[in-house]
Amino acid sequence: MAEERGRRPGNPQTRDEILEAAMESFAAHGYGGTTIRAVARAAGVDPALVMHFFGNKDGLFDAAIKASMPVALMVGALDGDEAGIGERLVTRYLELWEDPAHGPRLSAVLHAAAATPATAALLKELLSRELLGPIARRLSGDHPEVRALLAASQLLGLAMIRYMLKVDPLASMPARQVAAVAAPNVQRYLTGALSLAEVAARG
Numbered sequence: 001m002a003e004e005r006g007r008r009p010g011n012p013q014t015r016d017e018i019l020e021a022a023m024e025s026f027a028a029h030g031y032g033g034t035t036i037r038a039v040a041r042a043a044g045v046d047p048a049l050v051m052h053f054f055g056n057k058d059g060l061f062d063a064a065i066k067a068s069m070p071v072a073l074m075v076g077a078l079d080g081d082e083a084g085i086g087e088r089l090v091t092r093y094l095e096l097w098e099d100p101a102h103g104p105r106l107s108a109v110l111h112a113a114a115a116t117p118a119t120a121a122l123l124k125e126l127l128s129r130e131l132l133g134p135i136a137r138r139l140s141g142d143h144p145e146v147r148a149l150l151a152a153s154q155l156l157g158l159a160m161i162r163y164m165l166k167v168d169p170l171a172s173m174p175a176r177q178v179a180a181v182a183a184p185n186v187q188r189y190l191t192g193a194l195s196l197a198e199v200a201a202r203g
Contacts, residue, residue, distance in 0.1 A: 015053045018043045022064045027104040031061060031112050031119075058118075065112070065122055068105035070096055071130040078138045085138070086151070086187025087179065093155050094175045097163050107164055110156075127152070135190075143194055150189040158182055 021042035025034040036057055040047040054060040077092040078085060096102045113120040132152060136144035161167045162178065170178065 014043075014045060014049065018045060018050055018053060018060075019063055019067055022060050023068050023105050026061065026064050026112070027068075027108040030108065031116065034061075036060070061112075061119070062122055065109050065119065066126060068102075068109050069123075069126060069130075070102055071126070074131055075134045078134060082138070082140060082191055083187075086185075086190055087183040089135075089151065090155070090158075090179045090183040090186050093158075094179055097159055098175055103163065106159070110159065110164065139190060141191055141194075146194065147190050151186045154182065154186050154189065 018039060022034070022039045025039055025042065034057070036047050036050050039060065040050045043050075050060065054063055073096060074089065074092055077088040080088060097106060109119075109123060113123045132145070132148045135148040135151065139147055141147065158170075158178070162170050165171075
C-alpha cells in the first residue's frame, strides 16, 4: 500500500518536528489540552508515528520538558570569573524568559510541575543533574549544594512573580533593571558568607 501523501517517515528530523509541535501545544494548551492526535496533525504525521517515537502522551510530555528547559544555555553563564557569576546567571535567566520561544515553554513547564507530582519529580531530577550540579561544582566556597539551591530559589521566585503572576512593579520593570537589583542577592548566596554552622548550633 502506498504511503499516505504528506506523511513523513520516522527519521530524526521528523522526531524533532513532532517534539517542536508538542512543545508549542503544551505551552499553549497545557497537559490536559494537548492530545497525541493534535500534535500529530500539527507536525504533519500520523499519530502512530508520535507513539513510535515517544510511546504515549506522558513520554511525549517528558521529552518536551527536557527540550523546553534550556539548561545548557544557563550552564554557559557559569563561564567567567566567580565574582560575576550572579549577574551572568540572572541576566541569562531573564533573557530566556523574555525570549518569545523559550518563555512560554518555561511557563508551561512550571505550571505543569505545580499541578502534577510526576512532572515536578521529573523537573527536579533534570535541574539537579543538569543545572544545580554544574553550579555547585563551579563554586569554590563552602556548602556549594546549598548555595546552588538558594540561588535557584531566587530565580524561580523571580519567574513566578514577574512572568507567571505578573505582579507589578516587578512585572513591568525593564529586564536590565530587574537583573541589576536581583543579581547581588544571587551573588551573595553563591559566594558570600553563609552562617549554616551558627544556625545548626542554635538547633
